[in-house]
Amino acid sequence: MPHRCPRETVFKMMHRCWVLTGLVWATFLFSTSARGASGITNGQAAVDVLGQLDDGGNVSFTKAVPNGNPTDQGLWNPRNSVLDTEGHRLFVSDSLNNRVLVFDLDTNNNFVDRTADHVLGQPNFTSNDPTTTATGLYNPTGLT
Numbered sequence: 557m558p559h560r561c562p563r564e565t566v567f568k569m570m571h572r573c574w575v576l577t578g579l580v581w582a583t584f585l586f587s588t589s590a591r592g593a594s595g596i597t598n599g600q601a602a603v604d605v606l607g608q609l610d611d612g613g614n615v616s617f618t619k620a621v622p623n624g625n626p627t628d629q630g631l632w633n634p635r636n637s638v639l640d641t642e643g644h645r646l647f648v649s650d651s652l653n654n655r656v657l658v659f660d661l662d663t664n665n666n667f668v669d670r671t672a673d674h675v676l677g678q679p680n681f682t683s684n685d686p687t688t689t690a691t692g693l694y695n696p697t698g699l700t
């Protein structure tokens with residue numbers, strides 16, 4: 557059964573919350589498992605990021621620009637995500653790239669890497685043409 561996001565911009569994945577940052581190019585992961593009673597401390601730092609890599613291929617918390625043209629590693633206005641805990645996949649609506657990226661996860665639902673493994677709504681990872689066809693998407697936002 558997929559784990560659904562309680563809100564459009566946040567979802568919980570194995571005691572961690574991904575915060576989808578609208579109108580930028582990344583999502584940030586905040587750990588909520590080893591903190592205070594609420595699992596969160598004010599101002600805590602993100603522990604991971606999806607959608608922003610530096611020139612060496614490492615995650616970047618400070619880079620706030622698109623990763624160039626559409627790729628299998630960049631996001632443009634990610635709007636929603638759904639975790640498939642049985643299939644071990646994370647679906648992210650990459651809205652302004654008119655696609656949904658699918659990241660394969662390990663059996664504990666952790667990232668294997670930061671590279672998307674599948675794309676829905678586009679024929680490949682480098683196109684982002686908006687279409688409303690059986691194989692195309694136009695600004696996808698919600699996922700359930």
Ligand SMILES: [Ca+2]
Binds near residue numbers: 659660668673
């Ligand atoms: Ca991958």
